[in-house]
Amino acid sequence: MNNIILCPGQGAQVIGMGKLWSETSEAARSIFEQADEVLGDWLDNLHGASLSSLCFEGPVEMLNRTDVSQPAIYTASVACFAGWLDAENLTKNELNLVATAGLSLGEYTALHLADAFSFADGLKLVALRGKAMQEAAEAADSSMVALIGADEASANAVCDQARGDDVLVAANFNAPGQVVISGSSAACDRAETIAGEMKLRATRLSVAGAFHSPFMQPAADQLAEALAATQINDLSCTVMSNVTNLPHEADADSIRQRLVDQLTCPVRWAACCEYLVENNTDVQFHELAPGKTLGGMMRRIAKGTKVLGHNEPVAVS
Numbered sequence: 324m325n326n327i328i329l330c331p332g333q334g335a336q337v338i339g340m341g342k343l344w345s346e347t348s349e350a351a352r353s354i355f356e357q358a359d360e361v362l363g364d365w366l367d368n369l370h371g372a373s374l375s376s377l378c379f380e381g382p383v384e385m386l387n388r389t390d391v392s393q394p395a396i397y398t399a400s401v402a403c404f405a406g407w408l409d410a411e412n413l414t415k416n417e418l419n420l421v422a423t424a425g426l427s428l429g430e431y432t433a434l435h436l437a438d439a440f441s442f443a444d445g446l447k448l449v450a451l452r453g454k455a456m457q458e459a460a461e462a463a464d465s466s467m468v469a470l471i472g473a474d475e476a477s478a479n480a481v482c483d484q485a486r487g488d489d490v491l492v493a494a495n496f497n498a499p500g501q502v503v504i505s506g507s508s509a510a511c512d513r514a515e516t517i518a519g520e521m522k523l524r525a526t527r528l529s530v531a532g533a534f535h536s537p538f539m540q541p542a543a544d545q546l547a548e549a550l551a552a553t554q555i556n557d558l559s560c561t562v563m564s565n566v567t568n569l570p571h572e573a574d575a576d577s578i579r580q581r582l583v584d585q586l587t588c589p590v591r592w593a594a595c596c597e598y599l600v601e602n603n604t605d606v607q608f609h610e611l612a613p614g615k616t617l618g619g620m621m622r623r624i625a626k627g628t629k630v631l632g633h634n635e636p637v638a639v640s
Contacts, residue, residue: 393453460532
């Protein structure tokens with residue numbers, strides 16, 4: 324059977340993520356050791372701890388920071404993949420991997436699994452991405468609001484009515500009835516009221532700032548420079564782009580541009596999953612650690628499509 328892997332994004336972080344994989348698999352443990360080596364001085368100087376210790380022990384307020392959670396999730400996901408193959412006594416080639424997809428940050432994990440770049444190069448990119456996004460968020464009074472019960476049309480209607488002279492855009496199309504909007508805090512305040520009037524449930528998210536909005540342009544500019552200096556290899560399987568909700572083109576510059584665009588454009592996750600379900604038969608979907616959020620979304624996106632989770636080793640879960 325062919326396999327498709329789904330990779331989680333920011334928000335999936337939890338204290339203890341990857342710890343059991345690290346304790347039960349030498350391959351998984353090696354990934355965390357590499358991450359500690361690659362980010363050693365930078366992370367220790369910034370937060371006084373190694374990446375693995377932040378993943379395994381927290382504290383939660385540190386792990387939830389954008390500049391920590393992004394490299395932490397990327398590392399935990401890749402370690403999970405290595406540990407899973409180790410536990411199944413499989414090589415990557417024997418897995419029959421036909422496609423990968425990742426939610427926002429998870430797109431970097433998906434690209435690494437498809438051999439676009441090395442683990443270390445991907446880690447450097449997501450560490451810079453997280454740091455740049457944290458800085459951009461702290462530079463503006465901005466936020467995000469989840470609209471439950473919304474579709475694209477109603478979410479755009481909320482944005483249009485609440486925007487005024489501020490920034491407010493649709494940012495994440497996660498699943499049917501779940502759209503996240505992003506913009507200035509004042510516009511988000513107005514959006515909560517307007518959404519209620521439209522019989523939508525609005526929930527303010529606990530995030531550093533307005534991700535996937537024009538507020539992230541400074542971060543996108545930094546990321547573009549880093550990507551220009553990063554080797555992008557030929558993809559070994561289909562990888563979905565959050566921006567286009569289509570497979571990445573077989574062109575390194577196109578991949579770089581889509582990753583830059585992703586910071587200021589909406590994430591079309593539901594459409595990515597729909598594409599994979601509609602264009603693949605006889606496949607098994609898998610979700611890497613941390614968490615089980617993507618499997619839950621898939622139940623709403625394509626009912627009857629089963630996603631096997633690998634949050635922890637089978638013997639422990």
